């Protein structure tokens with residue numbers, strides 16, 4: 001969300017001290033993958049997929065996983081750069097800082113469990129979290145060992161779960177850096193590599209987890225509301241009620257909500273119609289961060305995804321750049337979920353943005369050109385360092401283009417930005433998660449994410465619905 005929207009980020013004791021062990025030598029934070037020329041269309045995913053029964057597996061042990069630490073004899077990804085130092089990605093041992101979440105661990109009733117689901121994640125999530133997935137941004141080879149195909153997930157369900165969990169992982173990774181306005185500030189707090197994994201944990205009932213922020217809180221609300229939705233106005237009214245409920249009692253407590261989101265919710269609470277509740281000049285990233293569910297649910301109809309995402313922005317953000325960013329995000333995710341290449345999807349995103357705000361479209365087009373021309377992130381991402389919607393969406397497609405085949409590298413570059421880190425990483429996670437599916441997400445990050453099970457179940461349930 002926009003910096004101008006945000007209250008000062010302070011006072012959370014969970015942020016005390018660096019949470020990562022810096023490697024002995026600096027990594028190149030911003031070395032690009034070589035997959036910007038991703039021009040091959042994926043095999044189209046079936047949009048209409050019959051529900052499948054989820055595997056029944058034992059619940060995971062509690063506490064869930066050991067800390068994410070790159071093993072000394074890693075057999076999987078290797079740093080392609082000059083650095084080979086051991087890297088730790090988060091605080092070790094029991095949680096020692098940070099308040100326990102004040103909200104319930106799960107805010108979903110049992111009835112939300114998809115038919116046939118055991119209510120737990122597929123078996124891969126019970127595998128040891130030994131993959132060296134957080135060994136530094138950008139210069140890591142593609143993950144080959146931690147990401148195994150999920151069993152019994154349809155392509156559609158995998159795309160949904162990949163987007164939802166991928167977005168939430170990005171959000172949680174970027175949680176500690178969203179208020180840091182420069183690379184220097186990030187390195188000062190987290191070491192020369194910046195954030196290389198979850199750097200913030202909380203604990204509840206003996207289980208520690210990496211908490212996400214308002215981005216995921218609101219996206220979850222949107223996705224849940226869209227399941228089975230057929231009427232635009234009725235759905236927007238439902239969203240309005242849920243947004244007000246979120247403002248007053250967010251799941252997990254308040255997580256740095258943007259001022260525009262809060263102001264929009266307050267207007268809704270006063271009875272202002274949903275289509276005019278958002279401020280006309282609200283152009284922060286508070287609506288685009290929750291727009292990707294429209295692309296998932298309406299993947300069969302990108303035009304509908306665009307329309308609904310734009311209309312939903314009006315609840316809190318009515319500035320053209322916010323509408324444009326929402327349109328782009330929904331259209332991009334829709335095309336990706338349909339099997340389009342990232343190149344095609346990003347082109348469609350620029351076109352969608354242009355229908356609402358030429359400046360946003362131009363900013364996105366420039367970012368794409370720079371990614372394909374290997375323009376350094378220190379140039380592009382410094383320019384996009386603000387917290388406005390057009391900057392976040394442009395930064396996201398720049399990073400996703402540079403790291404199109406490597407989700408960990410993409411997410412880490414996103415969170416080590418001077419801009420709206422958690423939201424940029426959320427957008428990147430949704431785009432690449434939809435593209436590569438749930439199995440491409442690093443297992444340790446999936447396991448340690450807050451409420452992974454609830455988000456996974458919601459994603460699968462949404463994939464089985466028809467809207």
Ligand SMILES: [Mg+2]
Nearest residue numbers: 213214215422
């Ligand atoms: Mg946030």
